[in-house]
């Protein structure tokens with residue numbers, strides 16, 4: 113079995129795959145190494161290969177990799193930056209600076225249909241990357257994600273305190289009548305307007321047929337926006353391209 117592991121800034125996501133490409137266990141989310149270890153032990157998975165991507169500091173990435181290798185007694189392949197992968201060229205001036213989760217999502221998205229596309233990842237940060245029809249990554253944008261927006265308001269005000277679960281249903285964007293509703297709906301509207309403006313601008317440059325892919329833990333927040341395709345496992349798909357199983 114293959115363990116796929118995505119270490120984002122907030123969460124460690126993992127799933128299990130068979131050697132012939134079948135998903136054996138869907139994505140699990142751990143809030144740290146201890147939780148990840150416990151989940152893996154509980155799954156009793158017999159893993160022979162691990163592929164991993166991380167946007168954490170080098171030391172922490174190394175710590176997670178070593179711990180997982182010890183726990184499962186198998187090799188861990190870490191996805192590393194590259195100037196080109198699977199028909200896509202990295203658009204950063206210094207290709208090593210592009211976040212690895214972005215790079216893998218970009219490569220996976222282009223390889224869906226090898227056409228111009230926009231890749232939007234809604235996690236701790238919201239990233240938007242542009243890729244043209246020839247597979248050239250043109251660069252992208254980074255802005256705070258929903259959790260960071262909330263935290264900013266809470267840490268810079270004295271009276272914005274609430275349980276985020278009390279923002280009401282996602283469908284209701286009428287003016288909030290409590291702090292929770294006002295903040296949650298305000299941040300959501302801001303994010304959606306940002307995504308809409310990104311799509312409108314990208315279409316002008318990349319053409320009206322550009323595919324719009326959305327991924328990341330908060331990807332569902334923009335479901336329903338015209339023409340976006342929600343692909344939750346884009347980073348994992350790119351990880352399989354970057355770290356094929358060693359034979």
Ligand SMILES: Nc1ncnc2c1ncn2[C@@H]1O[C@H](COP(=O)(O)OP(=O)(O)O)[C@@H](O)[C@H]1O
Pocket residue numbers: 119120121122123124125141234235236237258259328329330
């Ligand atoms: N099962 C889950 N556990 C925790 N957060 C989740 C879960 N499913 C969706 N989310 C959402 O995912 C967001 C984090 O997205 P994610 O892509 O995992 O971030 P990162 O890659 O930066 O760690 C959180 O703000 C939360 O709203």
Ligand SMILES: CC(C)(COP(=O)(O)O)[C@@H](O)C(=O)NCCC(=O)O
Pocket residue numbers: 120121122167209210211212213214233234235236237238239254257
């Ligand atoms: C932009 C990011 C913080 C997004 O991380 P995430 O929200 O997925 O945890 C990450 O891709 C990163 O650390 N990138 C390095 C800087 C860059 O891409 O320019």
Ligand SMILES: [K+]
Pocket residue numbers: 233234235236237238239328
């Ligand atoms: K992200």
